[in-house]
Amino acid sequence: MAVLSTFEFRQLVEKNCSDSNIVMKIQIISETTKQIRMRIFLSNRTFLDVYYNLKNEKTAFAQIKENKRIFGADNTTGTWHWHPYKNPEKHNFVKDKIAFSEFLKKVEENINE
Numbered sequence: 600m601a602v603l604s605t606f607e608f609r610q611l612v613e614k615n616c617s618d619s620n621i622v623m624k625i626q627i628i629s630e631t632t633k634q635i636r637m638r639i640f641l642s643n644r645t646f647l648d649v650y651y652n653l654k655n656e657k658t659a660f661a662q663i664k665e666n667k668r669i670f671g672a673d674n675t676t677g678t679w680h681w682h683p684y685k686n687p688e689k690h691n692f693v694k695d696k697i698a699f700s701e702f703l704k705k706v707e708e709n710i711n712e
Contacts, residue, residue, distance in 0.1 A: 605635045660702040672697040
């Protein structure tokens with residue numbers, strides 16, 4: 600898969616959020632041609648922090664509740680992995696890239712966690 604520009608990444612995230620019943624609001628924290636940080640507020644009073652860096656291809660998704668990560672996925676260690684709901688400090692490594700759409704789907708399935 601080709602590397603996305605920050606604009607293309609933002610469009611994909613916004614499209615997925617517009618199709619979701621749990622997304623209440625999207626806020627752009629910072630955006631340049633090289634990186635973007637977004638905060639996505641959810642109906643259960645949690646939010647998603649989304650980060651993408653074009654230059655080093657680092658990507659991170661985290662669901663936050665009361666200032667703590669309760670679920671996440673990222674490649675900040677060089678390999679894609681999940682931070683599961685029951686133990687968000689754990690790293691469950693996977694072979695393939697985790698798309699934002701896949702992450703959001705898992706959040707939707709576990710919205711009451």
